[in-house]
Amino acid sequence: MVKPSTEGSNGIRYGDARQVLLDTVGAQLAIHGPRAVVLADICQELDLSPALVNYHFGGRDRLLAEAVVHEHAKLVQEMNAVTFATTTSAEDQFRARFRYRFDWTTSHPGIDSMLNYTHVLDPVGEILTQEFEARASEITISDMAGLAATVAALYHGHPIDHELTADDPLSRPEFADLTAFVALSALGAATFLTGNHPGSASLSAKYPALLASLRDDFTTRVIEHLRFEFTKLD
Numbered sequence: 001m002v003k004p005s006t007e008g009s010n011g012i013r014y015g016d017a018r019q020v021l022l023d024t025v026g027a028q029l030a031i032h033g034p035r036a037v038v039l040a041d042i043c044q045e046l047d048l049s050p051a052l053v054n055y056h057f058g059g060r061d062r063l064l065a066e067a068v069v070h071e072h073a074k075l076v077q078e079m080n081a082v083t084f085a086t087t088t089s090a091e092d093q094f095r096a097r098f099r100y101r102f103d104w105t106t107s108h109p110g111i112d113s114m115l116n117y118t119h120v121l122d123p124v125g126e127i128l129t130q131e132f133e134a135r136a137s138e139i140t141i142s143d144m145a146g147l148a149a150t151v152a153a154l155y156h157g158h159p160i161d162h163e164l165t166a167d168d169p170l171s172r173p174e175f176a177d178l179t180a181f182v183a184l185s186a187l188g189a190a191t192f193l194t195g196n197h198p199g200s201a202s203l204s205a206k207y208p209a210l211l212a213s214l215r216d217d218f219t220t221r222v223i224e225h226l227r228f229e230f231t232k233l234d
Helices: 014-032 039-046 051-057 060-085 090-107 109-116 131-156 174-194 208-231
Strands: none
Touching: 014 039, 014 051, 014 060, 014 109, 039 051, 051 060, 060 090, 060 109, 060 131, 090 109, 090 131, 090 174, 090 208, 109 174, 131 174, 131 208, 174 208
């Protein structure tokens, strides 16, 4: 007896359609933002029925939200992996994380703008609620815990190989404020220099060397500021 095929004519396994849609929409959002996502064209290119969008996600807006959350989770997971894989020095670890964040923003300007300006993704405030809000919060906590490790690493003078929580022996209460300061500073700088910011959207494309120099100079200044703040803790 011949078993029925588990693939469609497009070669996509039936159980993989949801993930394929997420990845494809995520790639579109990364470069062009939400306005460029035309689901009819995407479904035609993938040879998938548009009905699968409603079946798996409940509509276009929720698919876009799911794709943004999915890409954000990938960013934090990969950024933490890069952070903890850097063991040469605490400063190298800090710089590796910043470099990864800046480079990601360069290649994902559309998603970066949606993460930082949620009205772009959810103009009427009906999508980023309940499960999306909870998942976004978990991702942000993991991001901050990874960043907190780099702050603590600079303080202690050696790399840290795990996310740092408030009750970690390597933590101090003051690190929370310093981590928040670094997070806001880095987010603003990365978005301004490489993202969909009206005053600087072309920087990364036209002046990559200048961008790298500004990124590294900014990171150096943040490190210097942190070390100054550390003197108040001793």
